[in-house]
Amino acid sequence: MDQRYRQPVTFILLFGALQCVSGSIGGWEAKPHSRPYMVSVQQNGTHYYGGFLVADQWVVSAAHCYTAQSSPYKVLLGAHxxxxxxxxxxTFTVASIHSHPDFNITRNFDNDIALLKLDGRASLTQAVQKVSYKRVSKDVPEGTVCSTAGWGWINNVGVKPDKLQEVNVAVIGHKTCSSRRYHGSKITGNMMCAAGHGKDSCHGDSGGPLLCNGLVEGIISFGGRKCGRPMKPGVYTMISHYRDWIDAVMNQGSKY
Structure with missing residues (x-):
């Protein structure tokens, strides 16, 4: 099993690339509060995972981040x-975590999506806003330039930024990404891949969004053992495949 998004003893989880420029591997520091939907999921005041606000009391993240819980999770909104x-x-406490019922980290990372319900409702401001996500299941054309962001590693030796980083990556076709030279049979129909030359998400970015043409298309899930390596691009859960589940959880949370 790929260990890339498991939590090291002293580090956090996310995506990154081989070269440290000034942001997410191969990326740069985002303009302050230009991504007001971004979430830092924290334990004991330390950033561990990413996420994004989709309703005033709900955050989307990745299920693999929440397979074990040693202390309550906090959600930080409106931060640069x-x-x-x-x-x-x-800042809010996570009142409940709803991981997709078909996610199983011991098997693969399929259905790697979770919803976090906050213990209060976010006040929408210029720095805190909901983001729209893709609700129609349609593949993004190969080569489309998308973007992602987070507070994860900016290189493969665990350097962590204090300020939000962002990076542009290009969509890689399903046939290519599921080939033996890339991720092979790990790639399911619920996943999409994206990367660039020395550009990637990395440890600590898990759960963050992949935006294409202004909409969230994917959720950061996993990648290669090292971030930014050729033929081991970042893998993202296709959020449009979970529209009905998201609606059901948010409308009837305790049943899911």
């Missing part, structure tokens, strides 16, 4: 810097 005292920040 994790350490600075920004007046835009809003």
């Amino acid at each position: 810097s994790l350490s600075d005292s920004e007046s835009t920040k809003q």
Whole structure:
């Protein structure tokens, strides 16, 4: 099983690339609060995973992040810097975690999606906003340039940024990504792949969004043992395949 998104003893989880430029591997620091839907999921004040706000009390993230829980999760909204005292920040406790019932980390990362219900409703401001996600199951054309963001590693030795990073990646076709030279049989019909030359998401970005043409298309799931390696692109859960499940959980949360 790929260990890329398991939590090391002293590090966090996310995507990255081989070369450290100034942001997500191969990326750069985002303009402050230009991605107001971004979420930092934290334990004991430390960033561990990503996510994104889709309703005033609901965050989408990745199921593999929540297979074990040693202390309550907190959700930080409205942040650019994790350490600075920004007046835009809003913090909530995660009241309940709803992982997809067909996700099984011991088998593969298929259905790697989770919904986090907050213990309160976010106040929508210029720095805190919901993001729209794809609700029609249609593949994104190969080569489409998309973007992702997070507070994950910016290189393969665990350097972590304080400020939100972003990177552009291009969609890789399903046939290519599921070939033996790439990820092979790990790739299911619920996944899409994207990367660039030395550009990737990395440890600590898991659960964050992949946006194409202004809509969330994917959720950061897994990748190669090292971020940004050729033929081991980032893999994303296709959110459009889970539209009905998302609606059901948010409308009848306790049953799911």
